[in-house]
Amino acid sequence: MLTERQLFILQLLINDYIQTAEPVGSRTISKREDVTFSSATIRNELADLEEMGYIEKTHSSSGRVPSEKGYRFYVDNLLSPPVLSKNEVNNIQSLFAERMVEVEKVIQQSAGILSELTQYTSIILGPEVFETKLRQIQIIPLSKDTAVVILVADSGHVENRTMKIPPSVSMSDIEKVVNIMNERLKDVPLISLKSTMMKEMATVLKKHIENYNEVNMMLENLFLYTNAEKVYYGGKTNILTQPEFKDINKVRLLLNTFEQDEVMYNVLRPEKNGIEVKIGQENDLEAMQNCSIVTADYFIEGKRMGSIALLGPTRMEYQRSMGILGFLANDLTRTLTDRYQSFKHW
Amino acid sequence: MLTERQLFILQLLINDYIQTAEPVGSRTISKREDVTFSSATIRNELADLEEMGYIEKTHSSSGRVPSEKGYRFYVDNLLSPPVLSKNEVNNIQSLFAERMVEVEKVIQQSAGILSELTQYTSIILGPEVFETKLRQIQIIPLSKDTAVVILVADSGHVENRTMKIPPSVSMSDIEKVVNIMNERLKDVPLISLKSTMMKEMATVLKKHIENYNEVNMMLENLFLYTNAEKVYYGGKTNILTQPEFKDINKVRLLLNTFEQDEVMYNVLRPEKNGIEVKIGQENDLEAMQNCSIVTADYFIEGKRMGSIALLGPTRMEYQRSMGILGFLANDLTRTLTDRYQSFKHW
DNA sequence: TTTAGCACTCAATCACTTAGAGTGCTAACA
């Protein structure tokens, strides 16, 4: 168990290190005005804290640096509830005051604000297709053997893909299929479009359509990609300003990871509700083992729709980051729920 | 005027420097088996070449490095017509053999291949809206005051935006507007949609629509953004492996530039036809003044549709890059023209 | 005109020193 004083010293040390990125020595701590005991006492305490694994030395005569265990303890036990500055609150609220029409834009802007306020990299996972439902499906022919299929979701999200039409399938068949789809698939969640289609439509299609097999193949291809959520970034290169990223190879590794959406999905899919912090090695990805990620979820009508995150060095301003992130997640939840209800109850 | 031998030496020097990234000395050159004269002779020649500004020293007793003038001369006069290896040709052609349906995908894959073959960063400017024409316009209501507008171009390109509908405008009005638009705006190039609309539709609209002013405002907003071409990247971080990018600030500057599409449009819009090379300071952007860019255009039915580019250090493998780029531009032109014709003559 | 030879320059590297920040330990003190 840690004594009061050890807690205090650990807190001071981590705060100092977060600011300076330099190992913190006993003298530095003792010079603070709210510290009454001497550097020698602090040395003793530091030795104990080190023995317990909360702090480390970079070399035998260096100051101390928080270990990951130390950060974990700090985040779990030593943070006071975050207070946002007026400026920060204004910044965020003026964003939502704008009442932008497009969800994509709201999210992109949120990412921008997050990274601007924190100087870290912000990552937002767009609303999951999970909950959005099909509003309408349309097919527009482009040439004798290609057409564009357009799916409109009730969230206003539009997806389109170009597809090849086998020669054996006639345009009137296609029209029939589309009509049937619009009847049967309306309000089906995008995510289960494929399975619902296979179940619900097979018999109907067989009855009305000549070339059932070709059509079926075509439709299978159409819904092949569960077109996953988009990942939005703000301040992608902000993280490069951190001294821990002077090594260009780390940078490359990280930036490459950013490009792989599938990988990022997993990074952002939090394991528990609320604000979650992953510190250093707690991240599975090699590229992120010098980083910490703070994630929060946003909701629509109480259902989790996506998440927003801040990526910084392990030496991250956790308190402030968590505060800003939580606040924005709330506003995002409120805004999107409002909007969704206006769509739904229409 | 340069003598034969000076040309030869300059060529050797640049080739060597492109490979090694190290200043080249007279001895290094003299050791090559196709060099018959001594290092002392080469020193004299190097001194002359330096005086003429084709090469530089990094310090008073260092080997020589090509100047930008030197690279320029090299590119303009010393390159033999590029020969692609079988492997390279196969790689590129197997890409186009796939016959992907979506233009976006073709382009994305091209970017991938380019960066893989060259280890530089590839940048492709998607087909310009310039030549593609409107095929159909659709409006799908989302709630009582919002709707999604979908524009489908004859290239298969789909654009959509969500818009607010003023309360004074009725759904039937909207339908009328859409009908009129589909009549009048079909086959109008996307780029001139707005102006054509203003000219052609004003009188018709006034006649048929009650709230002409509101509707007009709405439409103006709709076409406000000339939704510009997309920029595709391959190997965004490849350039970081080059030794000239060990400075993290240069990296940041460059990567930030990549994020700004509008800036990149100008980078990629070439001044003349054919394969163009911009070396170092010839680039306007500060972030790219250590870089060279090779650009080539691709065409549809003889009309320029976009460009593809390779970004590397000034010490770039110009000959190979130009070869690969030109070859791919050709194939892209062929593929897209084929496809476009199948759309157009349908 | 070419080349061998030589003096000279400079960056890079290594060994060495010094300064300073930090530690751990011990002994004295409250």
Place this chain on the structure above:
DNA sequence: TGTTAGCACTCTAAGTGATTGAGTGCTAAA
């Protein structure tokens, strides 16, 4: 018994000087 002053010790960072080697420019001879 907990705290602190004092001191020896450690290690890094920064600076100095010597050495090496790759390179140059110049000169004089072939």
